[in-house]
Amino acid sequence: MSSNSKNRSGTPRSQRQLRVGEEIRHAMSEILNRTSFNDPHLEGVIITISEVRISPDLKNATAFVVPLGGADLEAVTKSLNKANGFFRRELSHMLRLRSCPRIGFEPDTSFDEAAKINTLLQSDSVQQDLRHDDDDEWIESRAGDDEADS
Structure with a gap:
């Protein structure tokens, strides 16, 4: 639903x-x-x-x-x-x-809309906005935390 x-x-x-x-x-x-x-x-x-x-x-x-x-x-x-x-x-x-x-x-059409949103989120311009040099350390540290939680 x-x-x-x-x-x-x-x-x-x-x-x-x-x-x-x-x-x-x-x-x-x-x-x-x-x-x-x-x-x-x-x-x-x-x-x-x-x-x-x-x-x-x-x-x-x-x-x-x-x-x-x-x-x-x-x-x-x-x-x-x-x-x-x-x-x-x-x-x-x-x-x-x-x-x-x-x-x-x-x-x-909700499945089509979800696919469009997913495509947008995976686009280079959005990914570039999500990645910042300052944030890379935080992302890497969070990835290590997630692995430790598993």
């Missing part, structure tokens, strides 16, 4: 929202594992649901998806959104909720 535990309005998500979102994520993963779709964009594609965010009134849910194996993220997301009625019907049988939320699918 993402470390962002706030709604778009900036208010923290309730424990109930987090719990229901996680239940939906598990149920949807099970549905994806046992269902074969007649859609060429979903056929043979392994889909990871990284997070499900649910609205405060529990009526709308957004599932963030990542297809594995180089599948087209936009095409997979579009196909899943076409099948959202199927998912809602299946979820209504699996979950104990007063009403099943409407499901929307969005691509999860």
Whole structure:
């Protein structure tokens, strides 16, 4: 689950929202594992649901998806959104909720963003800023301390 535990309005998500979102994520993963779709964009594609965010009134849910194996993220997301009625019907049988939320699918780009940040942190200009002659002694002494702790 993402470390962002706030709604778009900036208010923290309730424990109930987090719990229901996680239940939906598990149920949807099970549905994806046992269902074969007649859609060429979903056929043979392994889909990871990284997070499900649910609205405060529990009526709308957004599932963030990542297809594995180089599948087209936009095409997979579009196909899943076409099948959202199927998912809602299946979820209504699996979950104990007063009403099943409407499901929307969005691509999860957090992994791409993390890779970009990692690339930036490894760039020469950032590494140069991190290294200073005065700091080299401190870094070397800390490295020795870390080895001693192991």
